[in-house]
Amino acid sequence: MTDSDRRQDPLGDLIRAVGKRPAPSEEDCRRVFAVARDAWQTKVRARRRRRWIYASAASIAAAAAVGIGLQSWLEPGAPVASVARLAGPVEIRPTGDDAWRALETAYANVRTGARVRTASDGRASFDLDGVSLRLDRETEIVFDSRDRVTLEEGALYVDSGVGRSDSRIEIVTSYGVLEDIGTQFEVRSAESALRLRVREGRVRLKPRNLPDAVESAAGEEVAVTPSGEVRRRSFPPVHADWAWAEALAESPDLDGRTAHDVLSWVARETGRRLVFADPVAELRARDAVLAGRGRYRRLSPLDVLEIAVGTADGLDYTLDDGVLLVRSR
Numbered sequence: 029m030t031d032s033d034r035r036q037d038p039l040g041d042l043i044r045a046v047g048k049r050p051a052p053s054e055e056d057c058r059r060v061f062a063v064a065r066d067a068w069q070t071k072v073r074a075r076r077r078r079r080w081i082y083a084s085a086a087s088i089a090a091a092a093a094v095g096i097g098l099q100s101w102l103e104p105g106a107p108v109a110s111v112a113r114l115a116g117p118v119e120i121r122p123t124g125d126d127a128w129r130a131l132e133t134a135y136a137n138v139r140t141g142a143r144v145r146t147a148s149d150g151r152a153s154f155d156l157d158g159v160s161l162r163l164d165r166e167t168e169i170v171f172d173s174r175d176r177v178t179l180e181e182g183a184l185y186v187d188s189g190v191g192r193s194d195s196r197i198e199i200v201t202s203y204g205v206l207e208d209i210g211t212q213f214e215v216r217s218a219e220s221a222l223r224l225r226v227r228e229g230r231v232r233l234k235p236r237n238l239p240d241a242v243e244s245a246a247g248e249e250v251a252v253t254p255s256g257e258v259r260r261r262s263f264p265p266v267h268a269d270w271a272w273a274e275a276l277a278e279s280p281d282l283d284g285r286t287a288h289d290v291l292s293w294v295a296r297e298t299g300r301r302l303v304f305a306d307p308v309a310e311l312r313a314r315d316a317v318l319a320g321r322g323r324y325r326r327l328s329p330l331d332v333l334e335i336a337v338g339t340a341d342g343l344d345y346t347l348d349d350g351v352l353l354v355r356s357r
Contacts, residue, residue, distance in 0.1 A: 105140030108174045109154040109161070112278045113326075116150030118163075142171050146182070153276040159197050160187040162276040164216075176200065183216035185273035189228055189296075203252050204235040211246075212299075214273065224250045227265045227299050265299030266350045274298060279332050287316040287340035290332060295352045297329040305355035309343060313354060316340035 105123065111134050119128040123141030131144065131152070138144070138154060145168040146152055153162040157174055167182025177184075178200040188197055189210050199206040199215055203222035206215055211229025215222065224231060226244045233242040237256045244250045249263035277297045282290060291313060295302035304310035318339050327335075337343050337354070344357045 107137040108140050108171050109138040109156045111136045111138065112153040112155045112160070113276050114150075114152050115276065116165075117147035118144065118150045118152045119147075120144050138171050140171060140173060143180075144169055144171070151272065151276055153278065155278075156197065158188075160278070161185075161197075162187075162273050164272055172200070179215065179217050181217055183214060185212070185214045185276075187212045202236075203254070204233055204238075207232045207234070212296075213244075214270075220253070222252045224252075225263050225269075226250075227270065228296075264350065267299075270299060274329055277329055279327060279329070282318045282332070282335065285318050286314055287318065287336045287343070288313040290318065290336040291352065291354060294329045294333045294336070298347075298352070300347065300350050300352045302352050302354070305353055309354050309356045312340050312342055312356065316343075 111131065114131065114134060118131045120131045120138070121128045121143040122139065128145070144152065144154075144163065146163050146165055148166055151163060151165060153160060155161075156177075159175075161177065162185040163169065164183040164185070167184060168180040169182075169184060170178040170180065172178055175196055176198045184199070186197060186199070186208060188208050189212060197208055199208075201215070201217045201222055203217065206213075206224065209230040209232065211231055212227040213229075213231050214225045214227070222233075224233060224244055226246050226248055228246050230243060230245050233244070233250070233252065235242060235252055235256065237254075238252075238258075242250060242252065242258055244260075247262055247265060249261050251259045253259075274297055280290070280293055288310070292302055294300075304313070316339050318336065333345065333352075337345055342357050343354055345352060345354045347353075
């Protein structure tokens with residue numbers, strides 16, 4: 029290298045000026061090695077933890093898939109309903125199966141031909157493509173199809189007035205077949221009589237031992253005996269005997285709904301008319317939007333009513349004579 033080259037190499041000049049660095053001691057080498065080893069082991073452990081987490085997640089997903097698959101033992105045939113709510117012991121027996129099994133998971137699919145029964149302290153509700161079907165205690169039914177159910181014994185409540193435009197369902201009993209016409213009703217089958225209570229709309233009964241159909245309207249109870257005798261009496265849409273069915277109502281998703289929508293739902297589920305005492309109250313109910321509330325599946329309609337009124341500022345209500353009266357405070 030020439031003198032001219034050295035003058036043009038400032039980095040080399042700096043290195044030569046510093047000279048050789050002293051060699052690290054053996055102790056320093058051990059410390060550096062120890063630190064490097066600890067860092068490496070920490071990284072390996074972290075990698076193993078990530079692999080374990082990924083594997084666990086995959087196992088959980090697989091187990092969930094198996095669980096979903098197990099819920100499909102509500103077979104064979106096409107799905108006709110889904111479980112909405114369970115309250116107490118409920119059992120199911122798929123078609124061709126002699127064994128009853130506990131029904132413990134909501135949202136499971138129920139398939140054609142499946143039998144469901146509730147215990148003395150059990151109740152359940154199902155969704156049949158928009159129709160709400162609710163079973164009282166000690167009730168057994170067969171899901172014949174999406175719009176046909178056989179009531180072997182006990183009592184069930186049907187709400188087919190909302191949810192689908194072609195809301196029709198047939199209830200087959202030992203006394204005959206009931207056809208709804210956009211309605212809410214309860215039917216109870218016993219050895220002594222078939223009892224029908226209509227809360228909204230109309231229901232037509234085609235008795236096995238009578239030539240003509242028997243039709244019942246809202247606010248009426250009809251009883252048909254094994255001999256074919258038909259007895260009628262009035263029965264109000266608001267009564268303590270409806271409470272079991274109200275308790276199984278599946279509330280709507282409240283998030284984003286107006287208080288007016290929720291009040292309308294509460295009124296219908298409790299057999300009442302929604303009435304506003306003044307225009308200001310109705311305006312407040314329509315303007316109030318429930319946000320961040322989600323869905324309260326286990327709350328009764330009257331509990332949901334408290335939430336709706338509490339959200340709409342300046343509202344109050346009373347329940348009287350079949351009316352949900354909302355007023356300004």
